Amino acid sequence: MSILHTRRVEKSFQEGRETISVLRGIDFNVERGEIVSLEGPSGSGKTTFLSILGCILTPTSGEVVIEGNAVSEKSLADIRKRSLGFVFQQFNLFPSLTAIENVEYALNVKGLRNKDARIEAQRVIEAVGLGDRQNFLPRDLSGGQKQRVAIARALAGTAPILLADEPTANLDSQVGTQVLEMFRALAKQENRALVIVTHDPKVRTIADRVVKIQDGALV
Amino acid sequence: MSVDLATKSLLHDKLRFFITVSGVAFAVTLVFVQVGLFLGLMDNASLTIDQIDADLWVTSRNTPNVDFAHAFPETYVKRVRSTPGVARADNLIVWFMNVNLPSGAIEGTEVYALESFAHWNFPQGVVEGDLADLRRGPYMVLDDSAKKRWGHFAPGDYREVLGRRLKIIGRTVDAKSFTTTPLTFMDYRLAQSLNESDLRGNTTYILVKLAPGADAEAVRAEITKRLPYNDVFTKREWAERSRTYWIDSTGLGLNMYITVFLGCLVGIVVVAQTLYTSTMEHIREFGTVKAIGGGNGDIYRILGKQAMIAAIAGFALGALQAFALRPVMAKIDLKLIIPMELYVLVLLGAIALCLSAAVISFRKVATIDPALVFRT
Numbered sequence: 001m002s003i004l005h006t007r008r009v010e011k012s013f014q015e016g017r018e019t020i021s022v023l024r025g026i027d028f029n030v031e032r033g034e035i036v037s038l039e040g041p042s043g044s045g046k047t048t049f050l051s052i053l054g055c056i057l058t059p060t061s062g063e064v065v066i067e068g069n070a071v072s073e074k075s076l077a078d079i080r081k082r083s084l085g086f087v088f089q090q091f092n093l094f095p096s097l098t099a100i101e102n103v104e105y106a107l108n109v110k111g112l113r114n115k116d117a118r119i120e121a122q123r124v125i126e127a128v129g130l131g132d133r134q135n136f137l138p139r140d141l142s143g144g145q146k147q148r149v150a151i152a153r154a155l156a157g158t159a160p161i162l163l164a165d166e167p168t169a170n171l172d173s174q175v176g177t178q179v180l181e182m183f184r185a186l187a188k189q190e191n192r193a194l195v196i197v198t199h200d201p202k203v204r205t206i207a208d209r210v211v212k213i214q215d216g217a218l219v
Numbered sequence: 220m221s222v223d224l225a226t227k228s229l230l231h232d233k234l235r236f237f238i239t240v241s242g243v244a245f246a247v248t249l250v251f252v253q254v255g256l257f258l259g260l261m262d263n264a265s266l267t268i269d270q271i272d273a274d275l276w277v278t279s280r281n282t283p284n285v286d287f288a289h290a291f292p293e294t295y296v297k298r299v300r301s302t303p304g305v306a307r308a309d310n311l312i313v314w315f316m317n318v319n320l321p322s323g324a325i326e327g328t329e330v331y332a333l334e335s336f337a338h339w340n341f342p343q344g345v346v347e348g349d350l351a352d353l354r355r356g357p358y359m360v361l362d363d364s365a366k367k368r369w370g371h372f373a374p375g376d377y378r379e380v381l382g383r384r385l386k387i388i389g390r391t392v393d394a395k396s397f398t399t400t401p402l403t404f405m406d407y408r409l410a411q412s413l414n415e416s417d418l419r420g421n422t423t424y425i426l427v428k429l430a431p432g433a434d435a436e437a438v439r440a441e442i443t444k445r446l447p448y449n450d451v452f453t454k455r456e457w458a459e460r461s462r463t464y465w466i467d468s469t470g471l472g473l474n475m476y477i478t479v480f481l482g483c484l485v486g487i488v489v490v491a492q493t494l495y496t497s498t499m500e501h502i503r504e505f506g507t508v509k510a511i512g513g514g515n516g517d518i519y520r521i522l523g524k525q526a527m528i529a530a531i532a533g534f535a536l537g538a539l540q541a542f543a544l545r546p547v548m549a550k551i552d553l554k555l556i557i558p559m560e561l562y563v564l565v566l567l568g569a570i571a572l573c574l575s576a577a578v579i580s581f582r583k584v585a586t587i588d589p590a591l592v593f594r595t
Contacts, residue, residue: 047593050593051590051593054510056589056590056592057590077509077513077514078512080510080511080512081511081513082512084512086510086592088510088592089593090592092503092504092506092507092510092592094227094228094504094507095231095504096224096227096230097222097224097227101222101227104221104222105221105222105224106511108221108222109508109511109512110511110512113221114221117221117222153511165593
């Protein structure tokens, strides 16, 4: 059974008097534990689609169902909190928090606090191989290490769906490969679904399935 | 314990934090100094009334304040003494007189003259000499504040008051009037003899001590009946009237309110500006908070806590500065009175100021699109 699926998702934006159609009736589904690479050229609508999958944007029409529940405007923040983990191209770590605090804070937002949050943060930070760097601020970490912290943050908790936006774009080739392999291993190990939006052909090597998007439609 | 993003983020940029705190501290110091000086001046305006142990004051009609006294017949005191409920009533002269200094200069002094100072527990800061000796001859006791204008003096010296040589037999400290004219204490009859044209057979006030259990309002009503052309005030009313006169006639109150307002305005602008700039610089972080499941409430809490920290740190620094200014002010004869109530009020004001400054950032945060986290 799919953990995430969309039915005829459309998204359009108003630009002045003109309506720009970005997504045109996308049907998409992801199974629990599955890794999907979502590829497409710039302007194809993949980041908009990821935003809709991530409950950050709502579709103009169509339906998004996550863990069996249809997403509504009111449930967006709650679903993000409960079911989703994000990894961003720019890492988006909090510069004033150490690596482990970045993870712990995300858990706090999701409702896990005190010792439980610290234990879970410790677990994932060690899982991404940063146990010895856990008290470093982001400015003292390399790009690859920052992305590992971001992955740890996404993995922290029990969110069954992980969404990654160009996770290797700011990493060199070797580090990018290492990060992807680690990401795949951890997602598989914990049976999490992983959708990666990317330009990077390396992502194909870790994906169970490759989906292409062009001009707002899957091809 | 949860991760304290608000505090860590605020302290991460130490320079910005310092600027924010300085803005609050500036406002707090300004409020403390302005209000403290105002209270100090007002304290001087009614200091002698507060010190004199009288329950009621009989004054000439419409006397505006304790310093600007007018004479009336001293025999009125007999009517007061015979009023039921009065334990003691004495005449008090408060009068400005000229003093010829050894240098040839002429200075003013404000004379307080009583037959018995001891009965009225006044003045309270006697540091040298005995007030009881004033009745023994042409003597006077001077307040040390006179040294600034009269030059050095010591008991045993003589000064010429309205053409008559008087011996200084003692000193007081902290006996002041709003006018800053130095206070001199002398015997009641001596004061009358120095200015016979105005004071012969006259007094300027009658001090009244009530008998134990006497009803102040009833006694006041009876005295008013017996002295229909005078005013009778309770101690509190008279002190208030004296202070109000200076507030109204000098614009001192308005000046204080305007400065306090401007101080708060500067504080609020500095805090609002730095908080808003900080919010804009951290907009991506706030977007991330939303993307990972946080709501506006989580971000409001961060901004609110940062505003509170800035308020408390700014208050502490501002209060410390004001406290450090007290001895400096004292050196130039300015009294900075900062009561505990003012500390509490200013702390609450600083918190309110910072929270209002944060409202602008709240409005910005409410419009954050979490999709910005995907932008490069």
